[in-house]
Amino acid sequence: MLSLTAFILMLNHIDAEPDPSGFKLIYDGTNTFYFQIWGTESLTDTWDALDVESGYNQQQTWVDPISLTTQKAFFYRVNKVDIQTPNDIDGDGIHDLLEHSHFFLNPLDPTDATNDLDGNGLDNLQESLIGLDITLVDSDADGMEDGYEVQHACLNPQLSDADGNPDGDAIANLMEMLLGSDPCIANTGTGSLSVVYVDGLNGNNTNDGSITFPVATIQKGIDLVSSNSVGQVIVAAGNYTENNILYNGVYVQGAGTDLTISTGRFDIVGVTNAGVRAMTIADSGGYGVNIDQSDGILLQPESVR
Numbered sequence: 289m290l291s292l293t294a295f296i297l298m299l300n301h302i303d304a305e306p307d308p309s310g311f312k313l314i315y316d317g318t319n320t321f322y323f324q325i326w327g328t329e330s331l332t333d334t335w336d337a338l339d340v341e342s343g344y345n346q347q348q349t350w351v352d353p354i355s356l357t358t359q360k361a362f363f364y365r366v367n368k369v370d371i372q373t374p375n376d377i378d379g380d381g382i383h384d385l386l387e388h389s390h391f392f393l394n395p396l397d398p399t400d401a402t403n404d405l406d407g408n409g410l411d412n413l414q415e416s417l418i419g420l421d422i423t424l425v426d427s428d429a430d431g432m433e434d435g436y437e438v439q440h441a442c443l444n445p446q447l448s449d450a451d452g453n454p455d456g457d458a459i460a461n462l463m464e465m466l467l468g469s470d471p472c473i474a475n476t477g478t479g480s481l482s483v484v485y486v487d488g489l490n491g492n493n494t495n496d497g498s499i500t501f502p503v504a505t506i507q508k509g510i511d512l513v514s515s516n517s518v519g520q521v522i523v524a525a526g527n528y529t530e531n532n533i534l535y536n537g538v539y540v541q542g543a544g545t546d547l548t549i550s551t552g553r554f555d556i557v558g559v560t561n562a563g564v565r566a567m568t569i570a571d572s573g574g575y576g577v578n579i580d581q582s583d584g585i586l587l588q589p590e591s592v593r
């Protein structure tokens with residue numbers, strides 16, 4: 289004998305009617321609540337989670353995908369849940385509303401919490417607990433992936449901190465990532481990683497390139513870093529009209545758009561892991577940057593014109 293019973297909990301209004309394609313629940317939606325639908329074949333059994341439905345201020349219909357003809361006695365229960373305090377029907381740690389709003393998550397499947405949808409090294413549960421976007425490799429779009437930022441406690445995956453320097457060693461966070469050094473531990477001495485300062489106005493190419501005694505041209509800065517191995521050339525605001533040749537592992541960083549302006553050319557040929565950023569590269573009559581047969585090149589001038 290077929291017996292269908294709808295249990296109505298905390299709902300203002302609900303209709304239940306048989307439907308050839310399955311048992312149908314019709315209820316009044318609301319913007320401030322969502323609904324969990326549970327079912328069981330026997331009131332002495334545990335309730336099984338059947339679905340999560342969002343509210344809306346209109347009549348909602350939910351149809352059980354199991355057809356009536358194959359259904360034995362069945363009982364339904366609808367729970368109304370405040371969207372401000374969502375539950376977690378599958379108990380995987382990711383709340384129902386987040387799962388319901390992303391088609392690739394299933395509020396009834398606890399295994400999707402351990403997937404890493406965007407492949408950034410953090411699984412979906414870790415991202416949801418931190419409040420990161422589980423669809424974005426780099427939630428704050430600062431060039432450093434979420435997983436990298438979480439692994440380094442001095443970085444903030446929800447704040448654009450590529451230019452920050454929490455270890456106070458003169459190498460900005462993004463540069464540390466690209467150079468393979470730890471952004472949270474100051475690089476002491478020159479070692480294999482060096483920083484050379486360039487100041488077109490106050491520098492002199494006979495200087496050592498320290499912050500106190502900067503060199504005058506970008507190329508001199510590149511040459512000094514390259515002679516040491518890898519590192520960063522920090523170029524002060526000003527106009528630079530030289531042509532430059534970039535080498536492996538050297539990153540040139542200006543003071544920002546329209547502050548550091550290069551009207552010379554950057555030749556990046558046969559180079560691995562190098563870059564130019566935070567400066568304006570103006571057209572010097574042909575092209576500002578020539579990249580050829582190179583790999584891992586970061587080119588992030590604010591404007592190339």
Ligand SMILES: [Ca+2]
Nearest residue numbers: 376378380382
């Ligand atoms: Ca969940």
Ligand SMILES: [Ca+2]
Nearest residue numbers: 404406408410
């Ligand atoms: Ca992820």
Ligand SMILES: [Ca+2]
Nearest residue numbers: 426428430432
């Ligand atoms: Ca980031």
Ligand SMILES: [Ca+2]
Nearest residue numbers: 453455457459
């Ligand atoms: Ca640093």
